[in-house]
Amino acid sequence: MITINNRDQLEWTPGMTVRDLLTAMNFTYVLIMITVNGELVDDDDYDTFKILDNASVRAIHIHHGG
Amino acid sequence: MAKIDIFVNDQPVSVKEGTLLLKVLEAQKISVPTLCHHKDLKPEGSCRLCSVEVEVDEQREMVTSCNYPVREPIRVWTETETVIKHRRMLAEMLLGRWPNVPAIKKIARQCGVTESRFTSDLTDPNPKACILCTHCVRACAEFAQEHIIDFAGRGIKRHVAMPFEKVDPHCIGCTSCAYVCPTGALRIVDDLNNPVNPTLIRNHGMKVNAEMATLDAHQCRMREVGTANIVSVMNAYDLLPVMNYRFGTHEEVYKIDGGILKEKYFTQNMPDGCWKGCSMACAKTIDNFELRTGPYKGQLVTVDGPEYETAGGGSNMGLFDMDAIAEFNFYCDTYGIDTISGATCIAFVMEAYEAGIIDKTVTGGLDLHFGQSGSVLELLHQMSRGEGFGVDVGHGIRWLKKHWGETLNLTDEQKAFLQDIGMEVKGLEVSEYMCKESLAQQLGYGMAVKGPQHDEAWLIFMDMVNNEIPTYEDKAQALYYFPLWRTWFGLYGLCKLCWNDVTPADNKMTAEPQKVPDHVNNYFKFVEGMTGRKLNEEIMLNESARVHNLQRLMCLMLGKGRRNEDYMPYRGIGPVTKVEYESRQERYDKQLKEVLGIDPAGKTTEQKMALIREYREEQYDKTLDVVYKRRGWDPNGVPTVERLKELGIDMPELVAIVEEYKRSL
Numbered sequence: 001m002i003t004i005n006n007r008d009q010l011e012w013t014p015g016m017t018v019r020d021l022l023t024a025m026n027f028t029y030v031l032i033m034i035t036v037n038g039e040l041v042d043d044d045d046y047d048t049f050k051i052l053d054n055a056s057v058r059a060i061h062i063h064h065g066g
Numbered sequence: 067m068a069k070i071d072i073f074v075n076d077q078p079v080s081v082k083e084g085t086l087l088l089k090v091l092e093a094q095k096i097s098v099p100t101l102c103h104h105k106d107l108k109p110e111g112s113c114r115l116c117s118v119e120v121e122v123d124e125q126r127e128m129v130t131s132c133n134y135p136v137r138e139p140i141r142v143w144t145e146t147e148t149v150i151k152h153r154r155m156l157a158e159m160l161l162g163r164w165p166n167v168p169a170i171k172k173i174a175r176q177c178g179v180t181e182s183r184f185t186s187d188l189t190d191p192n193p194k195a196c197i198l199c200t201h202c203v204r205a206c207a208e209f210a211q212e213h214i215i216d217f218a219g220r221g222i223k224r225h226v227a228m229p230f231e232k233v234d235p236h237c238i239g240c241t242s243c244a245y246v247c248p249t250g251a252l253r254i255v256d257d258l259n260n261p262v263n264p265t266l267i268r269n270h271g272m273k274v275n276a277e278m279a280t281l282d283a284h285q286c287r288m289r290e291v292g293t294a295n296i297v298s299v300m301n302a303y304d305l306l307p308v309m310n311y312r313f314g315t316h317e318e319v320y321k322i323d324g325g326i327l328k329e330k331y332f333t334q335n336m337p338d339g340c341w342k343g344c345s346m347a348c349a350k351t352i353d354n355f356e357l358r359t360g361p362y363k364g365q366l367v368t369v370d371g372p373e374y375e376t377a378g379g380g381s382n383m384g385l386f387d388m389d390a391i392a393e394f395n396f397y398c399d400t401y402g403i404d405t406i407s408g409a410t411c412i413a414f415v416m417e418a419y420e421a422g423i424i425d426k427t428v429t430g431g432l433d434l435h436f437g438q439s440g441s442v443l444e445l446l447h448q449m450s451r452g453e454g455f456g457v458d459v460g461h462g463i464r465w466l467k468k469h470w471g472e473t474l475n476l477t478d479e480q481k482a483f484l485q486d487i488g489m490e491v492k493g494l495e496v497s498e499y500m501c502k503e504s505l506a507q508q509l510g511y512g513m514a515v516k517g518p519q520h521d522e523a524w525l526i527f528m529d530m531v532n533n534e535i536p537t538y539e540d541k542a543q544a545l546y547y548f549p550l551w552r553t554w555f556g557l558y559g560l561c562k563l564c565w566n567d568v569t570p571a572d573n574k575m576t577a578e579p580q581k582v583p584d585h586v587n588n589y590f591k592f593v594e595g596m597t598g599r600k601l602n603e604e605i606m607l608n609e610s611a612r613v614h615n616l617q618r619l620m621c622l623m624l625g626k627g628r629r630n631e632d633y634m635p636y637r638g639i640g641p642v643t644k645v646e647y648e649s650r651q652e653r654y655d656k657q658l659k660e661v662l663g664i665d666p667a668g669k670t671t672e673q674k675m676a677l678i679r680e681y682r683e684e685q686y687d688k689t690l691d692v693v694y695k696r697r698g699w700d701p702n703g704v705p706t707v708e709r710l711k712e713l714g715i716d717m718p719e720l721v722a723i724v725e726e727y728k729r730s731l
Contacts, residue, residue, distance in 0.1 A: 005533040028302045029527075030285055033574040040574060044082050048068070060534065061527040062579055064286050064566045065296040065374065 018046040031062040087131040106276030109133035166193040169248040196251035202243035209242040209275040240343040267595035291324035292348040293374040298323040307382040310413040314500040318386035378498030379409025384436025401450040410495035430455040463490040492517040504530035542696040550610040
């Protein structure tokens with residue numbers, strides 16, 4: 001199980017990438033920053049960065065608009 | 067993005083697919099001469115100095131590295147005999163024509179050239195001569211999107227010019243051309259308003275220009291569709307106000323989002339900034355729009371918009387019809403009606419109509435079900451003409467709640483319902499964000515001095531989605547910093563959009579990315595450049611807090627500005643109706659179970675709604691207490707004398723207002 005933003009839970013699947021997580025959470029926001037267990041993931045690595053089970057993910061939407 | 071293994075000068079290097087070769091070489095600390103390349107401009111490959119040899123499928127060729135994306139395993143050589151000979155020839159020709167220009171001399175040295183064989187009548191001894199590098203022409207096109215300057219003449223007569231060799235009045239004076247000029251051929255000869263340090267202002271302004279040119283297309287697309295880019299974002303995150311804020315999403319949103327506007331409506335695909343020189347240029351228009359109603363029926367007009375709030379107002383009225391929203395936009399502008407207040411007020415009227423609180427005897431025969439665009443537009447025309455039901459609606463939600471309570475034979479329950487669903491605070495209609503799942507946003511709306519305008523605090527994502535401010539204290543700090551920062555823009559008359567509607571590529575690496583620190587600094591440098599006064603966060607916050615507290619005292623003078631004025635209608639806090647609860651049952655049941663420790667099983671929707679309401683209203687109250695304390699206000703939301711002293715605004719007449727309030731308690 002993965003914890004997102006210290007609150008939401010997502011079932012982990014083997015080989016899960018950051019992109020898979022964004023899709024599963026419907027995080028379509030453009031200005032988003034992802035850390036996995038405290039490590040900042042480069043935008044270019046979303047397709048390849050593997051998330052391990054029990055990871056703590058921060059998905060920070062940098063607010064714009066408003 | 068996939069990695070590709072390549073060889074550079076026989077050394078293995080792993081690069082991300084699509085990376086431009088020059089960037090790869092720079093990262094490898096390999097010196098490559100460039101002239102037309104500029105870090106803030108799109109690569110062009112016209113000077114050909116950056117050429118290298120590349121081998122693909124055993125075929126070698128010369129390529130310009132600045133605009134060569136790596137898409138397959140290649141071998142690269144940067145210092146072959148062919149490459150060196152090619153660069154030397156180019157450097158010698160450049161040096162022959164412009165022997166005294168420092169930028170050219172530097173390139174020549176880099177290529178091992180000190181003398182040129184190509185001295186001729188074309189040789190220009192001016193050390194600040196134009197070297198036809200293309201920077202200025204591209205900056206005009208990419209930074210300001212103006213295309214005011216370009217090349218004229220051919221061959222040896224090629225030169226940079228404005229149309230017909232005259233000063234073009236359309237030049238916006240942004241100075242981008244001078245900023246990127248490597249020789250000084252373009253100079254800035256006038257600094258409007260006599261700033262103390264115009265260079266400081268330009269350098270920071272150009273950073274934003276460059277970000278707009280290189281990042282906007284991948285970020286907020288402000289140039290492309292303006293603020294309407296967030297219609298689909300709000301919908302995806304359940305935050306778009308739908309049918310008087312009952313819901314946050316709708317399946318027909320594609321009919322009113324930025325995509326449809328770009329595809330079928332926006333016509334002026336050109337810069338349309340609010341002010342001369344703005345490179346964000348987010349204002350959009352629809353040309354030749356044929357009106358279907360009203361005094362200009364049948365005429366072709368230009369619609370200034372719509373922006374996000376107007377499209378969001380459309381969904382709030384159940385209008386998933388861009389023609390109707392565009393016409394609503396046009397007539398609101400024509401009549402001097404705020405599209406937000408107009409839409410929110412009509413959405414309230416529509417819900418009251420659908421709930422049976424008012425009927426056609428009240429509306430003058432208008433069918434005001436959600437989505438009735440003809441009735442919406444007729445209401446606008448009535449407001450303008452001062453006729454019929456439009457007169458009542460024109461008074462706004464607060465007035466309507468009172469008026470209907472006094473003139474219609476309503477039950478107490480119906481009166482309470484109107485209070486719950488009438489989305490106004492301090493008499494101003496709420497702007498177009500569905501905030502019931504974000505406590506911080508609710509407080510941002512409720513506590514805003516001028517009423518529930520989102521420009522004082524917009525914390526939905528930080529709170530609801532990111533869970534970045536989970537405690538009361540976290541929320542209070544956010545509701546201290548952001549309203550003061552956003553108020554500060556107003557104090558200086560500066561646009562907020564250049565703060566966070568484009569963000570630096572490295573913003574994620576900063577300690578507080580939500581604040582966009584580099585852009586906050588841009589504003590501070592702008593003030594310093596204009597006035598000579600240096601700012602920092604503390605000075606900025608205190609400047610803003612003085613005005614914020616003064617406004618609060620002015621409200622107090624007028625008999626307002628107290629705690630009872632800072633509450634959101636319950637529609638902004640939680641589900642008022644069964645249909646709302648049931649549309650988000652999973653969320654609310656989870657809150658009951660996990661936060662309140664109450665098993666929702668076996669309880670009716672009404673029972674669960676009552677429990678959720680009690681909890682959420684209590685949370686609102688508790689947060690209000692903590693925010694007041696953080697702001698230096700008493701539990702009634704009134705600035706303390708101590709706070710006025712801290713801010714240096716403890717003038718006798720202001721202290722007297724607080725003292726009089728204390729005596730009245």
